Structures are given as structure tokens and as C-alpha cells.
Amino acid sequence: MSLSGRQLRSQIDDDGRLTLFLEQVETGEPEDDEIIVRVEAAPINPSDLGLMFGPADLTTMQPVDDHRTGLRFDVPHRRLASVRGRLGQPMPAGNEGAGIIVAAGKNVSLAIGSRVGMIGGAMYADYRRIKAQEAIPLPPDATAADGASIFVNPMTALGFVETARREGHKAIVHTAAASNLGQMLQKICLTDGIPLINLVRSQEQADILHRIGAAHVIDTREADFAARLTDAIEETGATIAFDAVGGGTLASDILQAMERAAVRRASEYDRYGSTVFKQLYIYGVLDLSPTTLNRLAFGFEWSVSGWLLIPFLERFGPEVRQAMRDRVVRELKTTFASRYTRVIGLAEALEPDVLRAYERKATGEKFLIDPTRG
């Protein structure tokens, strides 16, 4: 059985224009180990926006109706080089989602009519054909909305904790900490007894974290931010940070606070800085500007690195990955509950006002696409 349905795509052409449009596509027959899922829910994550809009200038948005129907944007010429690899290719969007199995290959044990969560891209669509082993069966009481964000945020939050543990750190610093991901991380850390220092940028964000039991919440806009961060690091012994911001001096400020806390504890002066190893992982791009490291303030025992979910999951190995998936399913309605502020249809994602709203990434707002709404 092959099914025909819509798929949201983003394409940048050689002329420097990005088009976001719906394409009618055939799923094709499922292979023996594949299923076809009717998508009922797919979240809009920051990483999805990266693929949908690339380096386009969103202020140039215009409706278009030529060989494609949708929205068109200009990509500034100087930014085209960074996306050379995708020019002329229609990129289907939507990292993860959930839905009902409507067809299955002969080797598949999952039942038609049952609900699964999925990772793998192209989820902003009516149907998604996928390998059964890449789908996670949802518990019977879970809605599609419950299972839509089963992968990226939960596995990333668990991945941070696993990374910290493997690399020998006993407490964690997290930036942009009031996000859905940040709240999951805080809940995991409370359960697992790992001190977490949350960095936020508003009282509203601090309140979100305090309500779920956060012990350390520091507002980076406060005048005594550096001093408070240093104190919290000295108290908890945090030597690893996960940073969603990336740009500016925040990463450097965190490493400097870790160094100051280490020097306070050191018994003798070392001109090369403390002997405490400090690791900062950048996993997001909330600030697109360059990262500025005032490295003279934190010696030589440090590392700043990119952190990306899939390669880290590979490193952990199959057993740890399975244990992580099992925990996500088990705690789907507690630790890993996602809250959506607005549910939209697939066609609505191409309405200019709706697009501007989900693109804004405001604190506490989270959109879910439900293609069954039209």
C-alpha cells in the first residue's frame, strides 16, 4: 500500500531564494521492516527552524504561487556559501513526531492502529514511511501530543547527564535553562541527585524553574551574575556546562567562573591556571554571533566543543541508548512531558502570521503541527 499526502519542504535555489511549500508525495510501499505512519503531531523545535529557514532573511517573506505554492524569502548573498550543499534540493522538514500505524511490512511486530513516536526528519507530512525499529511504541494512554517530542528533547537532556557522568563531572551548568529541554534536564537532575545550575535571562524564566524545584537559578542580566555563578560553582563543584546560546562571551564567562571557583580551592599558585579540567559544550545557536573566549582568564585546562545528539548517542552504545529510550517512555507524562501552547494544521504553518509567531521562539511558547487538522 502506497499513500499520497502532503509534505512540507524547504528549498534554496541558486538565485538565492528560499521557498517553503507543500508538495504532494507518494510514500511508496513499505519494505518488510518498515511501517507507514499517519502523522498526528510534530513539534516545531529550534533545530527544525534551522532547516526550514536556513540563513534566509525573514523580513523578505512573500507569498508565491508559481510552480510551487507557499512562501518565499531572500537569502543574503554572503550567507549562501554556508548552504551550498543544499542548493536546489527540496529538504523535507520536521525532525520528530508521532502518529498511528496505517500499514506495515511483513517482518514488523508493531500492530496497525497502534501509536508510535518517531525520529528521522520529514515529519511535517500527512504520512511518514519509516523503519519500525526507529519508531518507539507509545503506552496505551499516551496521546500523539504526548509522544510527539519523545526523542529530541528527552534524549538530549538524558544525553547531557550521560555525557557529564562519563566524563567524570559531578555538577552541571545549563544556559537558556527554562526551555522545555531545560525543564526536563532539571527534573532528571533532581531525580538522579546531580546539582544543576540554571542560567536564565528573565524573572519569568526563573519562576518556571523554581516551580519545578530548581535550587540554583541565576539571571545573567543581574549585576552580580559572575559572583553568584562563581559561588554556585564553588558550592556544587560544577565543571561541565551545556550552552544553547553559543555566541558572545557567555561561554567564556562560565569557564572563568569555574576557574575562579577552582583557584579559591587551590592550595598553591600555578601560573598556567588551575589544574581543574573545565568542559563547555555548545549545543545551540540562540546567538548567531561569534564565540569570544577570554582564555587568559581560565588557564589551559579547558575544552569548548560542539555537542550534537546523534553522534553522542552513537558513542554511548546500544545498551545505554535503549535504557534512555525505556526511561523516556516510562516517564513520558512526568519528567518528559512537553507543554504546547498552540496546535496548528500543516497548511497553517505557511500562513505569514502563524509563521512569525512560531519563528519568534518566545519563552514558554511551543507549537505543535497536527496535519490531520488540514
Next chain:
Amino acid sequence: MSLSGRQLRSQIDDDGRLTLFLEQVETGEPEDDEIIVRVEAAPINPSDLGLMFGPADLTTMQPVDDHRTGLRFDVPHRRLASVRGRLGQPMPAGNEGAGIIVAAGKNVSLAIGSRVGMIGGAMYADYRRIKAQEAIPLPPDATAADGASIFVNPMTALGFVETARREGHKAIVHTAAASNLGQMLQKICLTDGIPLINLVRSQEQADILHRIGAAHVIDTREADFAARLTDAIEETGATIAFDAVGGGTLASDILQAMERAAVRRASEYDRYGSTVFKQLYIYGVLDLSPTTLNRLAFGFEWSVSGWLLIPFLERFGPEVRQAMRDRVVRELKTTFASRYTRVIGLAEALEPDVLRAYERKATGEKFLIDPTRG
């Protein structure tokens, strides 16, 4: 037997002044496993200058003759915080050196009158008491000048190669590559068959490296620097860099060139950048300004870290360390030969004109202190 001799010291006081002076000190009796060495040669490395002058403003140099006799400098107030740990402490200088054993504890097998190379600080002195196992016996035909730089540069160059090998990289990028250290690294890489891309800042530096057989030498001042570096990386497969500069965008430029080379080889577009892991180690501070990372140009598979000799030697373990020491002794007059342009006495190091000359760190210039000259 305890011996009395001079020792060069640097002290920063609470009032923000740094004094460089000679102090008459007693070695004390050697312990059972210790030797006393009469120092005959100790090089002035950039890392020694860091301890001697700290963050002082060298233009404020003045002779001083109060309770200490030497030279005095102002430390700008805003830089005092970075050296709080050493305030009021006399810091003896000189990382490494060589000399003749003049006394030994009863458990020492090295012969009095034999020559050794040493690491451990306080080498700008007439005598150095030290554990015998921290001294490296020199071959009979080696002068003190031959053995004076037996540790820092040779072990660092070998440490780079060992780091690259352990972390799975097959070719290396090196900055400020015409230094004594850089020349050693080039010789090792030629012997071991590891492609090395040398980055320099002048034709004179390029000539030095070409003369010893370097295949890849690129001048960072040239207009086509980025393109040439990308080509050389694509040709060699370099995915690790050791950077002595640290400040500015050079580190970022290298990672970007590695990413471009990786993307050229990639078969499909990945919005998170290439899947090739890129490592850059900063081991020097030739440029004190902040490190600026344009990380959007090199995806998420990267790490920028500090590299410091002693912690990395610890990681390698005793067998690898011993093999490295053995190789240095074996190739002391070839691979690891150091060239000195000027030999000065210990008192001369405090003469203003001499100080300005060795502090300048000009290409190809290297100073050796011989305390026996006075």
C-alpha cells in the same frame, strides 16, 4: 653538602610592582634520592618570560636598589587580579637547564661530575637541588648547551605527535611553525611520515622550514591563505591543529578550512555541518587577545582546548614518557638540536638592553643563560 649561589626571582607585590632580582640562597643538603647540579646552561623560553614578567608593563622598567637589587616594573591595576595567587611570593624562574652534578644523595646512581638535563623550574641559578629521577643523563659528547633544552621543546613536539596519534588524526596543522619547537616537530613528522602543514607569518620563517624539508608552508598574511590552507588540508587529511597564537581568528580560520575540506569530500548535505571531527589545541599565548570562533562556519563536530605539557605527559603514562625521553637523548644533536643566538651570564639577564633583546622573541633568536659566566 649545602652550596650557596644566586637565584633569579620575580616577585609581584600588593602595590602592583614586579621586581626581578638575584637572591643569594642555600641549596640545602641533598636528600638520599637527590643531586645538586651546578647549572651551566638554561634557555629563555616564552613560558619563562610569562613567569618572569607576568602581566607587567615592560615600558615602565626601572633599576632598583633598595632591599633588593634588580629591575622593577609596574603591573597595570586591571591585570593584578589574574596574578592574585602569586602576590608577595618570590617566584624562581627558568623551566629547564643542564649542568654538572656536584653532589648526590646516597641512593643516587648518577656519577658526580657527569652532565644532566633537568626540568622543574628555578634553573636560572648557580645551583639546583633536584630529584635524580627528574634529571636526564646526557651522552658523553653532549655539551651543557646541547642538553639545556632537552625537555620543554622536544617533549612538547613529541607530545603533539603522540596526541594526534592517540586521538586518531593522520595529519597536523601547526601555527608559528618556524620556532625551535616547530622545527623539531617538522623533523619528527618527516621521520615518522606524518603530513604537517606549517603556518608562518614571513618569508624568512618559510625559508627556515623549507630548508629542513617542509612540504607544506603557508604564509597567513597572503591573500589566498584560506584557499591554500583548505587545499593542503584536503590533500593531507589534517583534522588536528596545535596553535601557539591563541588570540584573534586564526584558530577559527583553521577549523573553517578543515570544515571546507571535509564538505568537499562529503557525499550529501548535512545541515549540522560535516561529520568530520576537528580538534584544535591552543598551547601558547603569542596573541593575548580573546579567541574568536566563527563556529557557524564549522558545524558541531569540533573542539577547541588548552594543551599543556605536564598534564598530557601524565595522560600518556610512564612507558610512553620514557620512550619519548629516550628518543630525545638519542636524537639530541639532530632532531632536537637547539640553536642559540646569544649566551649571557645570570647577572646580564638583569641588564636593561639585554632584557629588551630577549623579551622581544624575534624569529630565529634564542637566548641561553650560562651562570658560570657571572
